[in-house]
Amino acid sequence: MSQQQTSMKRTIVGGVDTHKELHVAAVVDEHDRILGSASFPTTRHGYKSMLGWMRVFGTVDRIGVECTGTYGAGLLRYLQHANITTLEVTAPDKTARRKRGKDDTIDAENAAHAAFAGIRTVTPKTRDGMTESLRVLKVCRKSAVAARRVALQMIQMQVVSAPEALRDLLRNMTRMQLIRTLAAWRPDLTGFRDVTTAYRIALKSLARRYLELHDEIADLDVMIAAIVDELAPDLIARCAVGYESAAQLLITAGDNPERLRSEASFAALCGVSPIPASSGKTQRHRLNRGGDRAANSALHIIAIGRLRLDAITQDYVQRRLTEGHSKLEALRCLKRYIARE
The missing domain is CATH 3.30.420.40 (ATPase, nucleotide binding domain)
Structure with missing residues (x-):
């Protein structure tokens, strides 16, 4: 042959x-x-x-x-x-x-x-559907939020070190009052050699940057909400599940969630599956520090929201505490149930 x-x-x-x-x-x-x-x-x-x-x-x-x-x-x-x-x-x-x-x-x-x-x-994510579109938009939003936070921090630091005349004018304003006041300034751009004018120019530039990022984030929020509403209206309707948390859970599951063979595998992917930590006569489980930490964070936010809003969740956690579990162990169990749901 x-x-x-x-x-x-x-x-x-x-x-x-x-x-x-x-x-x-x-x-x-x-x-x-x-x-x-x-x-x-x-x-x-x-x-x-x-x-x-x-x-x-x-x-x-x-x-x-x-x-x-x-x-x-x-x-x-x-x-x-x-x-x-x-x-x-x-x-x-x-x-x-x-x-x-x-x-x-x-x-x-x-x-x-x-x-x-x-x-x-x-089995890899297919990355060719609406969930991939959601991921790209969420990554863009995350970077815009980080840049907006940096711009605000720089504004606050510049106000602290500004000349007294500017500090006295700005120090007692709320965040948005401060931003809109600075953005409305019209400093003399030819006088940048003067310290006070240079501060005015810098603060105006940072405030306009903050507002542009603020508008960009608002536009991205509308797009993300539209995709989440179309993909998982039942998910967003559940107690304490916001658009950010729902979007992250959808991204973690991917466009081909059938690759996850059971709800237990999804829990493991989210880092909420119990890990045995027993020794001798002590029988216990610990937190799973693996998995998708962004999904774990989303489940944590949902759990905290339900602890504040949902009576059934409050009763469940109280029962776990009565049985001798720590607050962290009770919260771990709660996140596991939320992943199953």
Whole structure:
């Protein structure tokens, strides 16, 4: 039998180590033996060439890709459109890396081995639906909120160190009174060499920046709310669930929530699954410090809101405290129930 006929019947598994400009791919056969490795540019033509190169060795069964949410996002979309089973591969543990070393080819081979064995692999998010749109808008909003906070902090610091005439005028104003007063100033831009005028110019610039970011955040809030209302109206209708928390939980689940095989796996993904911490006669569980911490924060905010608003939640936490649990343990249990809900 010719080598080409052998390749046609062979089933192979690929692995890809992703980077900004080049992806490094490796292929293993049905016995997990390395068949080859090569580099390809991070363009659509490069993705096509990579898949064609892999198919030379045989029928592609699945491909393990590192960093499908960042450098590998474009490759993931291409492979999914080509109906290739794609797995996200996490980095190998430090012990294995210490023994073998690290370079791009080794990382690609490790990804192929992991995809072949089904270890260190998860089903990636598809990143091609409304939830991905929601994620992009929320990331933009988060950066705008951070920039607005920095602008406000700079305004407050400048007011503290400003000349007395300006401090006496501004020090007792509320936040929005201060911002709108500064934004309405008309300082003489030619007098920037004077200290008082320079402060006026700087404060006006910072106030206008704050207001622009404030308007940008308001516009993004409208878009985020519209997507959440369309995707999960029942979620936003529940007690103490706001648009920010609902948006984060939707992002954590992704456009293909069927990848989460049970509600327990969603709880683990959110970092609220109980972790055994027993020893001897002491039987207890501790907080899970893994998972998506943003989702964990969203569940925490919902739990705190229900502790204030919901009588059933208050009774549940009080019963847990009566049983001898600490406040943190009771809150952990509450977050687990909210994830199940």
